[in-house]
Amino acid sequence: MRNLLVTGGAGFIGGNFVHYMRKTRPGLRIIVLDKLAYAGNLENLKGLHEGPGFSFVRGDICDFDTLDNLFGREKIDTVVNFAAESHVDRSILGPRAFMETNVMGTFTLLDAARKHWVDGGTVRPEETRFLHVSTDEVYGSLGDTGYFTEDTPYSPNSPYSASKASSDHIVRAYHHTYGIRAVTTNCSNNYGPYQFPEKLIPLMIINALNGRPLPVYGDGGNVRDWLYVEDHCRAIDAALQKGRPGQTYNIGGGAEKKNMEIVELICSIIDEKAATDGALQGLYPFKGPRKGLIRFVKDRPGHDRRYAIDCGKIEAELGWRPQVTFEEGIRKTVEWYIDNRPWWEKILSGEYMRYYEHQYGGS
Ligand code: NAD
Ligand code: TYD
Secondary structure (H helix, E strand, O other): OOEEEEEOOOOHHHHHHHHHHHHHOOOOEEEEEEOOOOOOOHHHHOOOOOEOOEEEEEOOOOOHHHHHHHHHHHOOOEEEEOOOOOOHHHHHHOOHHHHHHHHHHHHHHHHHHHHHHHHOOOOOHHHOEEEEEEEHHHHOOEOOOOOEOOOOOOOOOOHHHHHHHHHHHHHHHHHHHHOOOEEEEEEOOEEOOOOOOOOHHHHHHHHHHHOOOEEEEOOOOOEEEOEEHHHHHHHHHHHHHHOOOOOEEEEOOOOEEEHHHHHHHHHHHHHHHHHHOHHHHHHOOOOOOHHHHEEEEOOOOOOOOEOOEOOHHHHHHHOOOOOOOHHHHHHHHHHHHHHOHHHHHHHHOOHHHHHHHHHHOOO
Protein backbone atom coordinates (compact mmCIF):
# COMPACT_ATOMS: atom_id res chain seq x y z
CA MET A 1 0.00 0.00 0.00
CA ARG A 2 1.68 3.21 -1.21
CA ASN A 3 -0.92 5.54 -2.68
CA LEU A 4 -4.23 5.37 -0.87
CA LEU A 5 -7.34 6.99 -2.32
CA VAL A 6 -9.91 7.78 0.38
CA THR A 7 -13.25 8.74 -1.12
CA GLY A 8 -15.64 10.65 1.15
CA GLY A 9 -12.65 11.55 3.33
CA ALA A 10 -14.14 14.92 4.32
CA GLY A 11 -17.13 13.24 6.00
CA PHE A 12 -17.49 11.87 9.52
CA ILE A 13 -15.87 8.42 9.38
CA GLY A 14 -13.64 9.20 6.38
CA GLY A 15 -12.21 12.27 8.17
CA ASN A 16 -11.52 10.27 11.32
CA PHE A 17 -9.92 7.53 9.21
CA VAL A 18 -7.58 9.97 7.43
CA HIS A 19 -6.43 11.45 10.76
CA TYR A 20 -5.96 7.93 12.13
CA MET A 21 -3.90 6.79 9.14
CA ARG A 22 -1.73 9.94 9.08
CA LYS A 23 -0.92 9.30 12.75
CA THR A 24 -0.30 5.57 12.50
CA ARG A 25 1.19 5.29 8.97
CA PRO A 26 3.07 8.50 8.27
CA GLY A 27 4.90 6.98 5.28
CA LEU A 28 1.70 6.39 3.32
CA ARG A 29 0.52 8.86 0.67
CA ILE A 30 -3.18 9.67 1.12
CA ILE A 31 -5.32 11.33 -1.54
CA VAL A 32 -8.79 12.36 -0.40
CA LEU A 33 -11.49 12.67 -3.06
CA ASP A 34 -14.68 14.29 -1.83
CA LYS A 35 -17.50 16.12 -3.57
CA LEU A 36 -18.11 18.23 -0.45
CA ALA A 37 -21.80 17.41 -0.43
CA TYR A 38 -23.73 18.83 2.55
CA ALA A 39 -22.01 16.52 5.09
CA GLY A 40 -18.52 16.96 3.60
CA ASN A 41 -16.49 19.54 5.48
CA LEU A 42 -12.85 20.55 5.06
CA GLU A 43 -12.80 21.43 8.76
CA ASN A 44 -12.93 17.67 9.39
CA LEU A 45 -9.43 17.49 7.89
CA LYS A 46 -8.07 20.39 9.92
CA GLY A 47 -4.39 20.03 10.80
CA LEU A 48 -3.52 18.04 7.66
CA HIS A 49 -1.46 19.99 5.16
CA GLU A 50 -1.08 19.51 1.43
CA GLY A 51 2.29 17.89 0.78
CA PRO A 52 3.94 14.60 -0.16
CA GLY A 53 1.88 12.64 2.37
CA PHE A 54 -1.55 14.17 1.88
CA SER A 55 -3.63 15.90 -0.75
CA PHE A 56 -7.28 16.81 -1.22
CA VAL A 57 -9.19 16.74 -4.51
CA ARG A 58 -12.74 18.01 -4.82
CA GLY A 59 -14.59 15.63 -7.09
CA ASP A 60 -17.45 13.20 -7.56
CA ILE A 61 -17.15 9.39 -7.53
CA CYS A 62 -19.79 9.36 -10.28
CA ASP A 63 -17.39 11.15 -12.64
CA PHE A 64 -15.31 8.54 -14.48
CA ASP A 65 -12.92 11.06 -16.06
CA THR A 66 -11.94 12.53 -12.69
CA LEU A 67 -11.30 9.04 -11.34
CA ASP A 68 -9.45 7.93 -14.45
CA ASN A 69 -7.08 10.93 -14.18
CA LEU A 70 -6.54 10.39 -10.50
CA PHE A 71 -5.77 6.67 -10.77
CA GLY A 72 -3.26 7.35 -13.55
CA ARG A 73 -1.63 10.46 -12.14
CA GLU A 74 -1.35 9.30 -8.54
CA LYS A 75 -0.68 5.59 -9.25
CA ILE A 76 -3.47 4.65 -6.85
CA ASP A 77 -2.98 1.09 -5.54
CA THR A 78 -5.49 1.14 -2.67
CA VAL A 79 -9.02 2.54 -2.35
CA VAL A 80 -11.15 2.96 0.75
CA ASN A 81 -14.63 3.98 -0.32
CA PHE A 82 -16.52 6.02 2.28
CA ALA A 83 -18.23 8.35 -0.22
CA ALA A 84 -21.96 8.03 0.23
CA GLU A 85 -25.23 9.62 1.07
CA SER A 86 -25.54 8.26 4.58
CA HIS A 87 -28.69 9.44 6.36
CA VAL A 88 -31.80 7.21 6.39
CA ASP A 89 -34.23 10.11 6.99
CA ARG A 90 -32.87 12.01 3.98
CA SER A 91 -33.18 8.85 1.87
CA ILE A 92 -36.89 8.81 2.72
CA LEU A 93 -37.27 12.48 1.73
CA GLY A 94 -35.23 12.16 -1.49
CA PRO A 95 -33.89 8.76 -2.54
CA ARG A 96 -32.41 9.75 -5.92
CA ALA A 97 -29.09 11.08 -4.62
CA PHE A 98 -28.64 7.79 -2.74
CA MET A 99 -29.02 5.75 -5.91
CA GLU A 100 -26.71 8.08 -7.81
CA THR A 101 -23.81 8.19 -5.35
CA ASN A 102 -24.15 4.90 -3.51
CA VAL A 103 -25.00 2.71 -6.51
CA MET A 104 -23.69 4.46 -9.63
CA GLY A 105 -20.79 6.11 -7.78
CA THR A 106 -19.54 2.81 -6.37
CA PHE A 107 -19.93 1.21 -9.78
CA THR A 108 -17.95 4.03 -11.44
CA LEU A 109 -15.19 3.81 -8.85
CA LEU A 110 -14.90 0.06 -9.36
CA ASP A 111 -14.82 0.56 -13.10
CA ALA A 112 -11.94 3.04 -12.83
CA ALA A 113 -10.10 0.51 -10.65
CA ARG A 114 -10.78 -2.17 -13.27
CA LYS A 115 -9.33 0.00 -16.04
CA HIS A 116 -6.13 0.74 -14.12
CA TRP A 117 -5.62 -2.44 -12.15
CA VAL A 118 -6.92 -5.15 -14.45
CA ASP A 119 -6.84 -3.81 -18.01
CA GLY A 120 -4.19 -1.08 -17.86
CA GLY A 121 -1.62 -2.44 -15.43
CA THR A 122 -0.71 0.99 -13.97
CA VAL A 123 0.18 -0.85 -10.75
CA ARG A 124 0.81 -4.54 -10.04
CA PRO A 125 -2.56 -6.25 -9.54
CA GLU A 126 -1.35 -8.24 -6.53
CA GLU A 127 -0.48 -4.98 -4.75
CA THR A 128 -3.97 -3.50 -5.11
CA ARG A 129 -6.84 -3.44 -2.66
CA PHE A 130 -10.39 -2.01 -2.78
CA LEU A 131 -12.07 -1.64 0.59
CA HIS A 132 -15.75 -0.85 0.46
CA VAL A 133 -17.22 0.61 3.66
CA SER A 134 -20.77 -0.57 4.16
CA THR A 135 -23.38 -0.90 6.85
CA ASP A 136 -25.16 -3.52 8.94
CA GLU A 137 -28.46 -2.00 7.72
CA VAL A 138 -28.24 -4.14 4.57
CA TYR A 139 -29.39 -7.10 6.70
CA GLY A 140 -32.72 -5.52 7.65
CA SER A 141 -34.19 -5.65 11.13
CA LEU A 142 -33.80 -8.17 13.97
CA GLY A 143 -36.39 -9.20 16.54
CA ASP A 144 -35.56 -9.26 20.23
CA THR A 145 -32.86 -11.92 19.80
CA GLY A 146 -30.17 -12.94 17.33
CA TYR A 147 -27.24 -11.25 15.59
CA PHE A 148 -26.23 -10.36 12.04
CA THR A 149 -23.46 -12.62 10.72
CA GLU A 150 -21.75 -12.42 7.32
CA ASP A 151 -24.18 -15.14 6.16
CA THR A 152 -27.38 -13.30 7.12
CA PRO A 153 -29.43 -12.77 3.93
CA TYR A 154 -29.65 -9.19 2.70
CA SER A 155 -33.03 -7.62 3.45
CA PRO A 156 -32.69 -3.83 3.23
CA ASN A 157 -35.72 -1.77 4.26
CA SER A 158 -34.90 1.88 3.51
CA PRO A 159 -33.78 3.55 0.29
CA TYR A 160 -30.44 4.15 2.06
CA SER A 161 -29.89 0.52 3.01
CA ALA A 162 -31.13 -0.70 -0.38
CA SER A 163 -28.60 1.55 -2.12
CA LYS A 164 -25.80 0.28 0.13
CA ALA A 165 -26.90 -3.33 -0.43
CA SER A 166 -26.77 -2.73 -4.20
CA SER A 167 -23.27 -1.32 -3.92
CA ASP A 168 -22.13 -4.35 -1.90
CA HIS A 169 -23.40 -6.64 -4.67
CA ILE A 170 -21.56 -4.67 -7.34
CA VAL A 171 -18.34 -4.91 -5.32
CA ARG A 172 -18.85 -8.65 -5.02
CA ALA A 173 -19.42 -8.99 -8.76
CA TYR A 174 -16.26 -7.01 -9.61
CA HIS A 175 -14.27 -9.36 -7.42
CA HIS A 176 -15.75 -12.51 -8.94
CA THR A 177 -15.78 -11.35 -12.55
CA TYR A 178 -12.69 -9.16 -12.87
CA GLY A 179 -10.60 -10.24 -9.91
CA ILE A 180 -10.68 -6.84 -8.18
CA ARG A 181 -9.10 -7.53 -4.77
CA ALA A 182 -12.10 -6.20 -2.85
CA VAL A 183 -13.07 -6.48 0.80
CA THR A 184 -16.39 -5.20 2.16
CA THR A 185 -16.96 -4.23 5.78
CA ASN A 186 -20.48 -3.99 7.21
CA CYS A 187 -20.41 -1.87 10.34
CA SER A 188 -22.94 -0.92 12.97
CA ASN A 189 -23.79 2.65 14.06
CA ASN A 190 -20.78 4.87 14.67
CA TYR A 191 -20.47 7.88 16.94
CA GLY A 192 -17.67 10.29 17.90
CA PRO A 193 -16.02 13.55 16.75
CA TYR A 194 -17.08 15.24 13.48
CA GLN A 195 -20.41 13.41 13.10
CA PHE A 196 -22.89 15.59 11.21
CA PRO A 197 -25.59 16.82 13.64
CA GLU A 198 -28.48 15.18 11.78
CA LYS A 199 -27.58 11.79 13.35
CA LEU A 200 -29.01 10.70 16.71
CA ILE A 201 -26.08 11.27 19.08
CA PRO A 202 -24.75 14.66 17.92
CA LEU A 203 -28.30 15.95 17.40
CA MET A 204 -29.21 15.08 20.97
CA ILE A 205 -25.97 16.50 22.42
CA ILE A 206 -26.36 19.84 20.63
CA ASN A 207 -30.08 20.17 21.41
CA ALA A 208 -29.57 19.16 25.05
CA LEU A 209 -26.80 21.76 25.43
CA ASN A 210 -29.04 24.42 23.92
CA GLY A 211 -32.18 23.46 25.86
CA ARG A 212 -34.03 22.51 22.68
CA PRO A 213 -36.54 19.62 22.34
CA LEU A 214 -35.08 16.12 21.98
CA PRO A 215 -37.15 14.34 19.29
CA VAL A 216 -37.34 10.60 19.95
CA TYR A 217 -38.96 8.56 17.19
CA GLY A 218 -41.78 6.14 18.07
CA ASP A 219 -41.49 4.64 21.56
CA GLY A 220 -37.71 5.14 21.79
CA GLY A 221 -37.26 1.37 22.07
CA ASN A 222 -35.33 0.84 18.80
CA VAL A 223 -31.95 -0.75 19.39
CA ARG A 224 -28.63 -0.01 17.67
CA ASP A 225 -25.18 -1.51 18.32
CA TRP A 226 -22.88 1.49 18.85
CA LEU A 227 -19.20 1.67 17.93
CA TYR A 228 -16.78 4.51 18.70
CA VAL A 229 -15.49 5.80 15.37
CA GLU A 230 -11.81 5.27 16.15
CA ASP A 231 -12.49 1.57 16.72
CA HIS A 232 -14.09 1.47 13.25
CA CYS A 233 -10.96 3.11 11.78
CA ARG A 234 -8.79 0.43 13.40
CA ALA A 235 -11.04 -2.28 11.99
CA ILE A 236 -10.82 -0.85 8.46
CA ASP A 237 -7.03 -0.67 8.76
CA ALA A 238 -6.97 -4.33 9.87
CA ALA A 239 -9.20 -5.33 6.94
CA LEU A 240 -6.92 -3.42 4.54
CA GLN A 241 -3.83 -5.16 5.85
CA LYS A 242 -5.11 -8.68 6.46
CA GLY A 243 -8.63 -9.06 5.03
CA ARG A 244 -8.97 -11.75 2.39
CA PRO A 245 -10.03 -10.50 -1.06
CA GLY A 246 -13.63 -11.42 -1.83
CA GLN A 247 -14.57 -11.58 1.87
CA THR A 248 -16.92 -9.49 3.92
CA TYR A 249 -16.40 -8.64 7.60
CA ASN A 250 -19.01 -7.49 10.09
CA ILE A 251 -17.91 -4.85 12.58
CA GLY A 252 -19.81 -3.88 15.73
CA GLY A 253 -19.35 -2.40 19.16
CA GLY A 254 -21.00 -5.09 21.27
CA ALA A 255 -22.91 -2.18 22.79
CA GLU A 256 -26.62 -2.57 22.14
CA LYS A 257 -28.62 0.37 23.44
CA LYS A 258 -32.20 1.55 23.15
CA ASN A 259 -32.45 5.08 21.78
CA MET A 260 -34.12 6.30 24.98
CA GLU A 261 -31.25 4.99 27.10
CA ILE A 262 -28.80 7.00 25.00
CA VAL A 263 -30.83 10.20 25.09
CA GLU A 264 -31.27 9.93 28.87
CA LEU A 265 -27.55 9.26 29.35
CA ILE A 266 -26.59 12.31 27.26
CA CYS A 267 -28.99 14.43 29.35
CA SER A 268 -27.51 13.28 32.63
CA ILE A 269 -23.88 13.69 31.47
CA ILE A 270 -24.58 17.30 30.43
CA ASP A 271 -26.63 18.12 33.57
CA GLU A 272 -23.82 16.74 35.70
CA LYS A 273 -21.15 18.76 33.89
CA ALA A 274 -23.20 21.97 33.98
CA ALA A 275 -23.75 21.58 37.73
CA THR A 276 -20.02 21.67 38.45
CA ASP A 277 -18.75 23.90 35.63
CA GLY A 278 -19.74 27.55 35.89
CA ALA A 279 -18.34 28.41 32.45
CA LEU A 280 -20.40 25.68 30.79
CA GLN A 281 -23.50 26.77 32.69
CA GLY A 282 -22.83 30.33 31.46
CA LEU A 283 -22.59 29.20 27.83
CA TYR A 284 -25.65 26.97 28.06
CA PRO A 285 -27.96 28.60 30.62
CA PHE A 286 -30.79 26.04 30.31
CA LYS A 287 -31.55 24.80 33.82
CA GLY A 288 -32.05 21.03 33.75
CA PRO A 289 -33.06 18.40 34.22
CA ARG A 290 -32.64 17.98 30.47
CA LYS A 291 -34.69 14.77 30.40
CA GLY A 292 -37.67 17.14 30.50
CA LEU A 293 -36.78 18.13 26.91
CA ILE A 294 -37.56 14.65 25.54
CA ARG A 295 -40.48 14.61 23.07
CA PHE A 296 -41.86 11.47 21.46
CA VAL A 297 -42.43 12.33 17.80
CA LYS A 298 -43.91 10.55 14.79
CA ASP A 299 -41.98 7.40 13.98
CA ARG A 300 -39.70 7.08 10.93
CA PRO A 301 -41.52 5.14 8.16
CA GLY A 302 -40.22 1.55 7.95
CA HIS A 303 -38.10 2.12 11.08
CA ASP A 304 -35.89 -0.96 11.70
CA ARG A 305 -36.37 -2.19 15.27
CA ARG A 306 -33.04 -3.72 16.20
CA TYR A 307 -29.54 -4.15 14.81
CA ALA A 308 -26.87 -6.28 16.52
CA ILE A 309 -23.62 -7.61 15.12
CA ASP A 310 -21.77 -10.87 15.58
CA CYS A 311 -18.10 -9.84 15.29
CA GLY A 312 -16.75 -13.38 15.56
CA LYS A 313 -15.22 -13.46 12.08
CA ILE A 314 -13.20 -10.23 12.27
CA GLU A 315 -12.07 -11.12 15.80
CA ALA A 316 -10.90 -14.59 14.78
CA GLU A 317 -9.35 -13.72 11.39
CA LEU A 318 -8.01 -10.22 11.87
CA GLY A 319 -7.58 -10.03 15.65
CA TRP A 320 -9.75 -6.89 15.91
CA ARG A 321 -12.06 -6.06 18.77
CA PRO A 322 -13.44 -2.75 20.05
CA GLN A 323 -11.27 -0.97 22.61
CA VAL A 324 -13.52 1.91 23.68
CA THR A 325 -16.53 1.10 25.87
CA PHE A 326 -19.78 2.92 25.18
CA GLU A 327 -19.60 4.69 28.56
CA GLU A 328 -16.11 6.06 27.76
CA GLY A 329 -16.93 6.85 24.14
CA ILE A 330 -20.12 8.78 24.86
CA ARG A 331 -18.37 10.94 27.47
CA LYS A 332 -15.52 11.68 25.06
CA THR A 333 -18.07 12.54 22.38
CA VAL A 334 -20.08 14.92 24.60
CA GLU A 335 -16.79 16.61 25.55
CA TRP A 336 -15.75 16.92 21.90
CA TYR A 337 -19.01 18.70 21.00
CA ILE A 338 -18.63 21.00 24.03
CA ASP A 339 -15.04 21.82 23.02
CA ASN A 340 -15.82 22.26 19.31
CA ARG A 341 -18.82 24.57 19.33
CA PRO A 342 -17.56 26.66 16.34
CA TRP A 343 -17.52 23.46 14.21
CA TRP A 344 -21.22 22.74 14.74
CA GLU A 345 -22.37 26.38 14.96
CA LYS A 346 -21.16 26.86 11.41
CA ILE A 347 -23.21 23.84 10.31
CA LEU A 348 -26.27 25.08 12.19
CA SER A 349 -26.06 28.36 10.28
CA GLY A 350 -26.30 26.66 6.86
CA GLU A 351 -28.49 24.23 4.89
CA TYR A 352 -28.86 21.98 7.91
CA MET A 353 -31.44 24.19 9.64
CA ARG A 354 -33.71 24.06 6.57
CA TYR A 355 -33.55 20.27 6.71
CA TYR A 356 -34.12 20.38 10.49
CA GLU A 357 -37.20 22.59 10.26
CA HIS A 358 -38.62 20.36 7.54
CA GLN A 359 -37.92 17.19 9.50
CA TYR A 360 -38.91 18.27 12.97
CA GLY A 361 -41.08 21.35 12.41
CA GLY A 362 -41.83 23.07 15.71
CA SER A 363 -41.16 19.99 17.87
P1 NAD B 1 -21.03 11.26 5.93
O1 NAD B 1 -22.36 11.57 5.34
O2 NAD B 1 -20.59 11.98 7.17
O3 NAD B 1 -19.89 11.46 4.84
C1 NAD B 1 -20.01 11.10 3.51
C2 NAD B 1 -18.96 11.85 2.70
O4 NAD B 1 -19.09 11.45 1.32
C3 NAD B 1 -19.12 13.37 2.73
O5 NAD B 1 -17.88 13.98 2.95
C4 NAD B 1 -19.65 13.70 1.34
O6 NAD B 1 -19.28 15.00 0.89
C5 NAD B 1 -19.01 12.62 0.51
N1 NAD B 1 -19.74 12.36 -0.75
C6 NAD B 1 -21.09 12.22 -0.90
N2 NAD B 1 -21.37 11.99 -2.19
C7 NAD B 1 -20.19 11.95 -2.88
C8 NAD B 1 -19.83 11.75 -4.22
N3 NAD B 1 -20.76 11.52 -5.15
N4 NAD B 1 -18.52 11.80 -4.56
C9 NAD B 1 -17.56 12.05 -3.62
N5 NAD B 1 -17.85 12.27 -2.32
C10 NAD B 1 -19.14 12.22 -1.95
O7 NAD B 1 -21.06 9.69 6.17
P2 NAD B 1 -20.33 8.77 7.24
O8 NAD B 1 -21.22 8.59 8.40
O9 NAD B 1 -18.94 9.24 7.42
O10 NAD B 1 -20.33 7.39 6.45
C11 NAD B 1 -19.23 7.01 5.62
C12 NAD B 1 -19.50 5.63 5.05
O11 NAD B 1 -19.65 4.70 6.12
C13 NAD B 1 -20.79 5.54 4.23
O12 NAD B 1 -20.53 4.73 3.12
C14 NAD B 1 -21.78 4.87 5.16
O13 NAD B 1 -22.73 4.13 4.44
C15 NAD B 1 -20.87 3.98 5.97
N6 NAD B 1 -21.33 3.66 7.33
C16 NAD B 1 -21.68 4.65 8.18
C17 NAD B 1 -22.08 4.33 9.48
C18 NAD B 1 -22.45 5.42 10.48
O14 NAD B 1 -22.91 5.09 11.58
N7 NAD B 1 -22.25 6.68 10.19
C19 NAD B 1 -22.13 2.99 9.90
C20 NAD B 1 -21.75 1.99 8.97
C21 NAD B 1 -21.34 2.36 7.70
P1 TYD C 1 -29.55 7.54 13.04
O1 TYD C 1 -28.47 8.25 13.81
O2 TYD C 1 -30.28 8.29 11.97
O3 TYD C 1 -28.90 6.19 12.47
P2 TYD C 1 -29.60 4.94 11.72
O4 TYD C 1 -30.98 5.29 11.34
O5 TYD C 1 -28.72 4.77 10.53
O6 TYD C 1 -29.52 3.80 12.69
O7 TYD C 1 -30.64 7.01 14.06
C1 TYD C 1 -30.30 6.13 15.13
C2 TYD C 1 -31.58 5.76 15.84
O8 TYD C 1 -32.11 6.93 16.47
C3 TYD C 1 -32.67 5.25 14.92
O9 TYD C 1 -33.40 4.22 15.60
C4 TYD C 1 -33.57 6.47 14.71
C5 TYD C 1 -33.43 7.21 16.02
N1 TYD C 1 -33.59 8.68 15.95
C6 TYD C 1 -34.49 9.34 16.78
O10 TYD C 1 -35.20 8.72 17.60
N2 TYD C 1 -34.59 10.70 16.69
C7 TYD C 1 -33.85 11.42 15.81
O11 TYD C 1 -34.01 12.67 15.75
C8 TYD C 1 -32.92 10.73 14.98
C9 TYD C 1 -32.07 11.46 13.98
C10 TYD C 1 -32.80 9.36 15.08
